[in-house]
Structure formats: C-alpha cells, structure tokens
Amino acid sequence: xxxxxxxxxxxxxxxxxxxxxxxxxxxxxxxxxxxxxxxxxxxxxxxxxxxxxxxxxxxxxxxxxxxxxxxxxxxxxxxxxxxxxxxxxxxxxxxxxxxxxxxxxxxxxxxxxxxxxxxxxxxxxxxxxxxxxxxxxxxxxxxxxxxxxxxxxxxxxxxxxxxxxxxxxxxxxxxxxxxxxxxxxxxxxxxxxxxxxxxxxxxxxxxxxxxxxxxxxxxxxxxxxxxxxxxxxxxxxxxxxxxxxxxxxxxxxxxxxxxxxxxxxxxxxxxxxxxxxxxxxxxxxxxxxxxxxxxxxxxxxxxxxxxxxxxxxxxxx
Numbered sequence: 001x002x003x004x005x006x007x008x009x010x011x012x013x014x015x016x017x018x019x020x021x022x023x024x025x026x027x028x029x030x031x032x033x034x035x036x037x038x039x040x041x042x043x044x045x046x047x048x049x050x051x052x053x054x055x056x057x058x059x060x061x062x063x064x065x066x067x068x069x070x071x072x073x074x075x076x077x078x079x080x081x082x083x084x085x086x087x088x089x090x091x092x093x094x095x096x097x098x099x100x101x102x103x104x105x106x107x108x109x110x111x112x113x114x115x116x117x118x119x120x121x122x123x124x125x126x127x128x129x130x131x132x133x134x135x136x137x138x139x140x141x142x143x144x145x146x147x148x149x150x151x152x153x154x155x156x157x158x159x160x161x162x163x164x165x166x167x168x169x170x171x172x173x174x175x176x177x178x179x180x181x182x183x184x185x186x187x188x189x190x191x192x193x194x195x196x197x198x199x200x201x202x203x204x205x206x207x208x209x210x211x212x213x214x215x216x217x218x219x220x221x222x223x224x225x226x227x228x229x230x231x232x233x234x235x236x237x238x239x240x241x242x243x244x245x246x247x248x249x250x251x252x253x254x255x256x257x258x259x260x261x262x263x264x265x266x267x268x269x270x271x272x273x274x275x276x277x278x279x280x281x282x283x284x285x286x287x288x289x290x291x292x293x294x295x296x297x298x299x300x301x302x303x304x305x306x307x308x309x310x311x312x313x314x315x316x317x
C-alpha cells in the first residue's frame with residue numbers, strides 16, 4: 001500500500017504545481033507570452049521555445065527570476081511572486097510545448113493488409129480529391145479572434161506599408177484610393193525605425209523632414225508646444241514610463257487627449273498594459289496610428305534608481 005500512497009501523493013503534488021503555474025501564467029505572464037509581444041516566446045509555440053528549452057530549465061528559471069536585457073522583466077514584472085511560483089509558471093509554459101511533441105512522437109499502428117477486393121480497387125485510377133477552400137467569413141473570424149487583431153502595425157515585413165488599396169483602411173473600390181501615393185514611395189529618405197511602419201517620425205520631425213500642419217486652411221498657423229515630461233512610476237522591475245509632452249504636442253493639439261482620454265489631474269487616470277492593449281488610454285493611438293506597444297523601452301525609459309532623484313513632473317531643457 002505504501003507505493004500506492006506515494007504515487008497518489010506525487011500525482012496530487014504534480015497537479016497542484018501545474019495549477020499554480022497556470023494561475024501565475026494567467027495573472028503575470030499571459031500579457032506578453034499569449035501573443036508573443038516584444039519577441040516573447042509565444043505560449044504553445046514549439047518553434048519559439050525549442051532554442052530556449054535547449055539551454056535547460058535552470059537557465060529559463062534564471063531569466064524569469066532576474067529578467068533579461070531584451071525586455072523580459074524580473075518575475076514577469078510582479079515583484080511579489082515567490083521563486084517557486086515563477087518556476088511553476090515556467091514549467092507550465094514548457095509543458096504546453098512538450099505535450100504536443102510527445103503526442104507527435106507516438107508511433108502509429110501499422111495498417112492492416114488490404115483485402116484482395118480493396119487491392120483491385122486501389123489499382124484503378126483514384127479520383128482526385130476536391131480541395132476545400134476556407135470560407136472568407138471563417139478566415140475573418142479567425143483573424144478577429146487574434147489578441148492583436150486590433151493592432152494593425154504588428155505585421156510581418158512582407159505586409160508592412162501596403163498600397164492604400166490593400167491596407168484595409170481605404171476603400172479599394174474608390175478611384176481616389178488608387179490615386180494616392182503608396183507609403184513605401186512616400187517614406188523614401190525618412191529616418192528608419194525598427195517598429196510600427198519602420199519610420200522614426202520623431203526623428204523626422206526633429207530633422208525638419210516633415211512639417212505637421214496645424215490648420216487645414218491656414219498653412220502659417222502654429223500651435224502650442226509644451227516642453228516638459230511626466231514620469232509615471234510603475235510597480236515591479238520595469239523602468240518607469242516617461243511621457244514627453246514636446247514630441248506629442250508638436251503633432252497634436254491638447255484637446256486631442258484632454259479631457260476625453262486623459263484627465264489632466266494627478267492620480268485621476270488608471271492606466272494598465274491590459275487596457276492599452278485593448279485600445280484604451282495610450283492604446284487609442286499606439287498600435288493604430290503610432291508605434292505599437294511591442295516596443296516597451298520607448299516608453300519604459302527611466303531607470304528606477306534615477307527616478308528617485310528627480311521630481312515626478314519637471315521641465316526639460
């Protein structure tokens with residue numbers, strides 16, 4: 001009876017660890033790993049996890065606990081997680097790619113010999129199977145179910161900056177759409193970036209390569225440019241967020257953001273990555289008409305040790 005009791009206890013412990021790993025993943029890891037944000041290995045994607053798993057569990061535990069230079073925050077950005085909880089989450093994500101691999105490795109039973117009648121039938125010319133195309137509605141539903149379907153800037157290189165008639169924004173049936181200049185032609189000569197539509201618009205503005213117009217009818221009109229930063233402290237090990245008013249107000253009038261999106265009062269705005277990914281607050285623009293939220297370090301740019309030595313709100317020179 002003792003071996004049986006030990007087996008039951010081991011099974012119970014394994015199930016409890018798996019449940020704990022899933023709970024930690026859902027709370028602290030899924031935000032990046034479910035969609036592969038910022039290069040994070042996507043949950044259940046063996047191609048993403050294989051090179052990492054080859055380094056061994058100890059190396060993965062270390063990366064999860066201490067963070068990585070590529071953007072992985074220590075403990076998934078949740079400093080309250082214990083070592084065992086972080087390791088359980090890593091084990092849970094590894095198990096998600098290990099299970100399909102084991103299932104694929106199971107050999108299939110050998111096929112039984114065909115009867116004589118079946119062999120004769122097989123010798124006859126086989127009818128070519130009809131290829132069934134996936135209905136367009138089903139394909140659209142699959143795309144809409146993608147967690148990042150709203151973020152049209154997260155596209156592979158082959159689909160970046162398509163012509164207006166193919167970008168899903170302009171009406172391809174309108175003759176005026178085909179008269180518009182293709183983005184790839186319009187962007188020639190502008191400073192490059194590694195995200196969004198691959199153009200560094202802030203640098204282009206600073207180099208006077210572009211000149212946003214403040215008034216549609218008056219080319220000489222100018223707006224109010226505010227030159228100060230707001231530093232928003234965040235929990236965990238991620239650097240604090242710096243919001244530069246100068247770069248934003250060179251593009252936009254204050255009324256674009258205040259008060260409909262952001263209430264101009266300290267502590268009045270509840271901001272979270274989940275909300276931003278759903279198109280709220282910063283996500284109203286970023287991921288749609290500004291660089292996508294996959295570029296963490298463009299916003300999380302102030303180190304924790306420097307934040308304590310500077311005021312929360314201050315003028316920049």
